[in-house]
Amino acid sequence: MASIINSISFKNFFNYYGDFEDNTYNLEEGINIIIADNGAGKSKFFNAFLWLFYDQILDSDTKQKINIKNAGVKIISDKAKNETAVGDYITCGVCVEYTSGTRYKYQIIKSFTATRLDENITDESSWQFVMNELEVNRTELVLHKYKPVYDENEKKQIIDKLIMPAFRQYSFLQGEEVDDIIDFSKKESIERAVENLTDIKKYEQVHKLLEEFKEKAFRDVQKQLKTNNAQNERFDNAVKEKEKIEQQLAQEKLKLEQYNETLVNAEAEKNKLDKRYANAEKRKELDDQLKPLRKKLRDKKDEFETFLDRINNRFFDGNFAWIALGFENEVNKFNELNDDFLDERYRRKTLKEVEKNPNDFFTVMPIGSPDAASIDKMIKQEHCYVCNREAKRGTPAHNYLIKMNERQKSEEVGEPFVKNDLKNFFGDLQINAQPFYTKSDSIKDSIIKTKEKEVELQDSIERLKKRIKSLEDDRNTIMIAGHDAEQSARDIINDYNGAVRRISDAENKINDIIVPKINKLKRDLKTINEEVKSLNKSNNIPDGYNDNYEVLSDLEEAAGKAKDKVFDGMINLLEEHANIHFKNLIKNNDLSGGILKFEKNLNGSINFNYLDSKGNSVYGSSEGFQRMKKFSVVMAIISANNAEYNYPLLADAPISAFGEGFTEGFFEAIGDVFPQSIVLVKELYKREDEMKINELGKRLLKDARVKTMYVNHVPENAEQIELITTQTKLK
Amino acid sequence: MLNKRAKIIKDILFEPEIQEKYKLTEEDLTGMYRKKIVDVLETIVNENDNGRTGRQIYPVIKNIHKI
Numbered sequence: 001m002a003s004i005i006n007s008i009s010f011k012n013f014f015n016y017y018g019d020f021e022d023n024t025y026n027l028e029e030g031i032n033i034i035i036a037d038n039g040a041g042k043s044k045f046f047n048a049f050l051w052l053f054y055d056q057i058l059d060s061d062t063k064q065k066i067n068i069k070n071a072g073v074k075i076i077s078d079k080a081k082n083e084t085a086v087g088d089y090i091t092c093g094v095c096v097e098y099t100s101g102t103r104y105k106y107q108i109i110k111s112f113t114a115t116r117l118d119e120n121i122t123d124e125s126s127w128q129f130v131m132n133e134l135e136v137n138r139t140e141l142v143l144h145k146y147k148p149v150y151d152e153n154e155k156k157q158i159i160d161k162l163i164m165p166a167f168r169q170y171s172f173l174q175g176e177e178v179d180d181i182i183d184f185s186k187k188e189s190i191e192r193a194v195e196n197l198t199d200i201k202k203y204e205q206v207h208k209l210l211e212e213f214k215e216k217a218f219r220d221v222q223k224q225l226k227t228n229n230a231q232n233e234r235f236d237n238a239v240k241e242k243e244k245i246e247q248q249l250a251q252e253k254l255k256l257e258q259y260n261e262t263l264v265n266a267e268a269e270k271n272k273l274d275k276r277y278a279n280a281e282k283r284k285e286l287d288d289q290l291k292p293l294r295k296k297l298r299d300k301k302d303e304f305e306t307f308l309d310r311i312n313n314r315f316f317d318g319n320f321a322w323i324a325l326g327f328e329n330e331v332n333k334f335n336e337l338n339d340d341f342l343d344e345r346y347r348r349k350t351l352k353e354v355e356k357n358p359n360d361f362f363t364v365m366p367i368g369s370p371d372a373a374s375i376d377k378m379i380k381q382e383h384c385y386v387c388n389r390e391a392k393r394g395t396p397a398h399n400y401l402i403k404m405n406e407r408q409k410s411e412e413v414g415e416p417f418v419k420n421d422l423k424n425f426f427g428d429l430q431i432n433a434q435p436f437y438t439k440s441d442s443i444k445d446s447i448i449k450t451k452e453k454e455v456e457l458q459d460s461i462e463r464l465k466k467r468i469k470s471l472e473d474d475r476n477t478i479m480i481a482g483h484d485a486e487q488s489a490r491d492i493i494n495d496y497n498g499a500v501r502r503i504s505d506a507e508n509k510i511n512d513i514i515v516p517k518i519n520k521l522k523r524d525l526k527t528i529n530e531e532v533k534s535l536n537k538s539n540n541i542p543d544g545y546n547d548n549y550e551v552l553s554d555l556e557e558a559a560g561k562a563k564d565k566v567f568d569g570m571i572n573l574l575e576e577h578a579n580i581h582f583k584n585l586i587k588n589n590d591l592s593g594g595i596l597k598f599e600k601n602l603n604g605s606i607n608f609n610y611l612d613s614k615g616n617s618v619y620g621s622s623e624g625f626q627r628m629k630k631f632s633v634v635m636a637i638i639s640a641n642n643a644e645y646n647y648p649l650l651a652d653a654p655i656s657a658f659g660e661g662f663t664e665g666f667f668e669a670i671g672d673v674f675p676q677s678i679v680l681v682k683e684l685y686k687r688e689d690e691m692k693i694n695e696l697g698k699r700l701l702k703d704a705r706v707k708t709m710y711v712n713h714v715p716e717n718a719e720q721i722e723l724i725t726t727q728t729k730l731k
Numbered sequence: 732m733l734n735k736r737a738k739i740i741k742d743i744l745f746e747p748e749i750q751e752k753y754k755l756t757e758e759d760l761t762g763m764y765r766k767k768i769v770d771v772l773e774t775i776v777n778e779n780d781n782g783r784t785g786r787q788i789y790p791v792i793k794n795i796h797k798i
Contacts, residue, residue, distance in 0.1 A: 548798060
């Protein structure tokens with residue numbers, strides 16, 4: 001009779017702004033996947049279940065679980081808070097509907113009301129909180145209308161039935177928490193698992209009672225002997241010897257306990273370091289990815305700066321000539337004006353000449369006619385060949401010839417004929433502007449291309465920034481998850497080796513010295529017990545006392561062995577199941593087939609190792625791999641259970657450290673173990689894709705085992721008070 | 732399928748050493764006549780389930796041996 005969650009809805013819960021109907025995820029038996037990028041409501045979704053089961057939420061800043069009563073202002077949607085007027089109130093809640101078996105359907109609503117007291121919205125004291133009564137409703141599946149449940153015990157039972165408290169730790173997991181659930185170096189961890197799966201507790205209780213009764217029976221026999229006054233020296237000696245051995249045994253057991261403690265501590269340290277070592281490795285991997293990206297971002301930013309600088313030049317650079325944009329018609333206007341100017345200038349110049357010397361102006365022969373050599377000849381021979389008459393030295397005709405010869409020179413030193421002669425200025429303008437106006441046709445294209453280049457650069461800077469942010473987020477998650485100070489790799493390795501050495505020392509001491517000694521003392525005790533028993537029989541006391549002691553001694557021994565058998569049997573079964581799941585989980589990876597090996601320690605804890613194909617332990621693998629190992633055990637605990645597992649798996653990003661091969665295996669494996677899985681995952685998200693999912697996401701979408709798939713969205717670059725999560729149902 | 736109580740009793744009584752020593756068979760667990768060892772273990776298991784303490788159970792066991 002499995003519990004299947006039909007839907008979960010939120011009301012003003014974190015980014016899930018709006019009423020329950022606006023934020024409902026309908027879910028089905030089988031695999032349900034909710035894909036969301038960082039900050040798009042994944043952990044918030046998971047928090048709803050924390051609230052439902054434990055009245056807690058996980059504070060994402062401190063990674064601490066806090067009571068819902070102390071979380072008030074944090075968990076209400078900022079947008080909703082902002083829209084609530086002072087004096088007005090707002091409700092925040094979660095609602096889960098589930099069916100159990102084929103008859104009943106339940107609805108559980110947890111909520112509170114907050115009244116706004118003043119303008120400040122983020123201050124705890126600005127709101128007054130009232131926890132609303134837990135609302136639980138029930139209906140028969142054939143009916144549609146819910147009826148409220150009033151009895152508080154029944155309400156609790158209905159919540160418990162969704163996932164029984166003892167199994168929540170296996171059913172309800174959040175990324176790194178898998179590490180804490182399965183820490184088999186801690187005796188309690190394995191005991192808890194075996195307890196949930198077997199009646200080992202009962203065996204222990206019966207064994208303990210039998211130990212107690214055996215002691216009582218022995219004392220009864222002694223009492224009878226004394227009252228019968230049949231003191232026997234041999235019997236007394238045997239009893240003394242027995243007590244001595246028991247004392248020694250107690251001492252050795254104490255020693256064993258102390259060494260076990262050393263062993264447990266060293267193993268715990270090693271395990272902790274395993275994770276840190278893996279974290280350090282992962283951190284390095286992320287840093288390796290970040291470093292070139294950061295450099296690339298710097299380069300791109302420099303490129304952008306240079307690009308912006310160059311935009312200025314494009315206005316004045318003749319190759320681009322942007323400044324000429326819009327001046328296309330001015331060129332013609334300038335030409336016309338310049339022509340007018342030149343005409344006017346020449347006109348004025350000519351007038352000035354005429355005014356100054358009208359005769360010269362009209363009689364001076366045109367320049368170049370006659371040529372300079374002919375004039376020279378005419379001056380020397382004192383004869384004008386133009387009009388063929390004499391021109392004697394000193395006569396006006398001879399003077400005229402000399403003047404003609406000098407006309408070029410006199411023109412060069414001509415007097416100014418306008419106040420400011422701008423001919424050269426306008427000429428220069430024309431010359432300088434020429435490269436610009438010849439480009440005017442291509443300026444628009446050039447600007448468009450530059451704009452495109454700008455957008456392209458900005459886009460690639462944005463993309464780089466996002467990629468860096470995402471990697472930095474991942475890096476921060478590791479740091480917080482592992483409470484990981486920036487400890488140097490060398491320290492980690494030293495501590496790790498130290499712990500491994502202490503484990504080995506303690507194991508040697510326990511296995512080679514203490515345990516053999518204990519075994520010898522146990523054998524001695526058994527011999528002496530036999531002797532005491534046989535001496536008893538020869539004494540004249542009622543048979544019942546001897547029988548009682550004998551039966552209880554035998555039962556005590558047998559109960560101890562039976563208890564160990566049950567425990568060992570379950571460990572073997574878990575190992576077998578864990579290996580099946582592990583193989584499924586890693587089948588899409590390149591790992592060569594090793595096996596998971598559970599070895600029982602003397603203190604009852606379990607050494608949990610991954611052995612490669614040659615039988616060597618593999619240490620310090622990546623965090624994803626470590627988690628995958630442990631997740632195999634979680635699934636083993638569930639599948640090794642005789643009865644069918646009846647509860648859904650609620651998992652928040654359990655695969656963030658796994659890698660794609662593992663992720664695929666994970667989705668295949670959970671389908672076989674859990675009747676329903678609700679998995680919140682970031683790894684399938686792809687911003688650039690139209691559907692916002694990556695290739696694996698698309699493959700899973702087609703997989704018949706995947707029943708529903710949602711993608712969460714948040715608006716890009718939105719202010720906190722505008723931040724809302726919306727969802728698209730892909731399947 | 733055995734109920735949990737019967738399974739614990741059987742697991743303990745069918746430990747090879749004790750089974751051989753007391754010559755225990757399936758019938759000993761179900762028959763009308765109970766060997767004392769079976770009676771003692773059944774009493775302990777049942778009474779423990781009923782929430783009785785060791786101090787309360789021990790006299791009952793002594794009664795079985797008529798002491």
